[in-house]
Amino acid sequence: MIFLWMINRQIFRKKYNSSVKISENGLLIPNRLLREANLFHLMMPKNKWEIIANSLLLQKNEIMRIDILTIFPEMFESAFSHSMIKRAQEKGLAKICLHNIRDYSTDKHKSVDDYAFGGGAGMVMMIQPIESLILKLKAERTYDEIIYMTPDAKVWNQREANKLSLAENIIILCGHYKGVDQRVRDHYITREVSIGDYVLTGGELAAAIVVDSVLRLIPGVLSDETSALTDSHQDGLLSPPVYTRPANHNGWKVPEVLLSGNDKKINEWRENQSFEITRRVRPDLLDE
Ligand code: ADE
Numbered sequence: 001m002i003f004l005w006m007i008n009r010q011i012f013r014k015k016y017n018s019s020v021k022i023s024e025n026g027l028l029i030p031n032r033l034l035r036e037a038n039l040f041h042l043m044m045p046k047n048k049w050e051i052i053a054n055s056l057l058l059q060k061n062e063i064m065r066i067d068i069l070t071i072f073p074e075m076f077e078s079a080f081s082h083s084m085i086k087r088a089q090e091k092g093l094a095k096i097c098l099h100n101i102r103d104y105s106t107d108k109h110k111s112v113d114d115y116a117f118g119g120g121a122g123m124v125m126m127i128q129p130i131e132s133l134i135l136k137l138k139a140e141r142t143y144d145e146i147i148y149m150t151p152d153a154k155v156w157n158q159r160e161a162n163k164l165s166l167a168e169n170i171i172i173l174c175g176h177y178k179g180v181d182q183r184v185r186d187h188y189i190t191r192e193v194s195i196g197d198y199v200l201t202g203g204e205l206a207a208a209i210v211v212d213s214v215l216r217l218i219p220g221v222l223s224d225e226t227s228a229l230t231d232s233h234q235d236g237l238l239s240p241p242v243y244t245r246p247a248n249h250n251g252w253k254v255p256e257v258l259l260s261g262n263d264k265k266i267n268e269w270r271e272n273q274s275f276e277i278t279r280r281v282r283p284d285l286l287d288e
Contacts, residue, residue, distance in 0.1 A: 063092055063093055063094060063095055064095070064165075064168060064170070064215070064218060065096075065141070066095070066171075067137055067172070068097070068098050068099065068171075068211075069099050069101055069172065069173045070098065070099070070101065070202075070203075070207070071100065071101050071176055072174075072202065073099070075204040075205070076096075076204065079208040079212075084212070084215065084216055085212060085215055091220055093215075093221055094215050099137075101129045104128075104130075104132040105128065106128060112126060112129050113176070116178060121178075124177065124179065125180040125181065125184075127180075127183055127184055130184050130188075131188070134188050143169045144168055144169055145164070145170050146171040146188055146189050146190045146191070147171065147173065147189070147190070147191045148173045148180065149172060149173065149203030149204075149207050150179060151194050151199045152192075153192035153194040155196060156195050156213070158213070158233035161214050162234075164210075164214050165214045172207045172210065172211070174204045175203045176201075193206070237277075237278045237285065238281060238282060239277075240277065243255075243258060255269065
């Protein structure tokens with residue numbers, strides 16, 4: 001079974017990586033590959049199909065818009081003004097709009113939270129300012145998802161990032177205190193996301209992680225567009241080790257095969273390393 005799966009992987013990598021063409025507008029895939037992609041669907045494990053689906057939809061020309069609803073917009077300033085997320089915005093591939101929920105409170109003290117009905121420690125974020133802001137945004141455009149960041153949700157992973165990278169407009173609501181009034185979740189939220197089984201002070205850091213993992217999948221955001229496809233987790237395995245110059249540092253040598261110039265052997269070595277590292281560090285991934 002594992003043997004078959006590794007063969008599939010090799011076919012997939014070879015075909016997929018060599019067939020993708022990136023243009024200024026996004027990803028262009030020849031029709032031939034679209035037909036083959038359907039065949040792949042039958043033979044590939046589910047997550048591989050999602051990678052293909054991802055690349056197909058990224059042919060879209062629209063820019064991805066992400067509206068973030070928070071009571072601490074300043075928390076995003078540094079995270080979004082560097083490196084990849086900054087480049088995505090400068091190149092016009094993504095637009096991130098920060099909204100301060102407090103600005104939408106009709107309360108004279110601009111309150112955003114109140115005591116929990118039934119008692120208990122911790123405040124609850126009120127419906128009113130969040131609802132006003134969501135309704136305002138929804139009146140302006142259609143949203144694919146309204147996401148609520150919360151520790152009590154399904155845990156985020158690469159597959160979810162692949163899927164979300166297909167969206168055009170997304171709202172991300174960051175929770176605080178004990179969370180938001182359940183009625184916001186029941187009536188406005190379309191998807192809930194946790195970044196792991198631990199509790200953060202608020203959803204802001206979690207939202208920044210989700211945005212980062214999604215934007216780097218948009219063609220043109222990374223300097224080498226295909227590299228996102230060979231990331232750890234993208235094909236269900238961890239990445240192989242990487243080396244750069246010098247080939248020999250105080251007697252610590254780079255594996256010979258990487259200096260051989262033999263692409264076939266190098267690919268085989270990487271495949272084996274990926275598999276071995278995954279088996280050792282994350283055997284659970286091989287069971288999925
Ligand atoms: N808010 C607080 N903790 C969180 C988590 N683990 N994931 C997403 N949002 C959160």
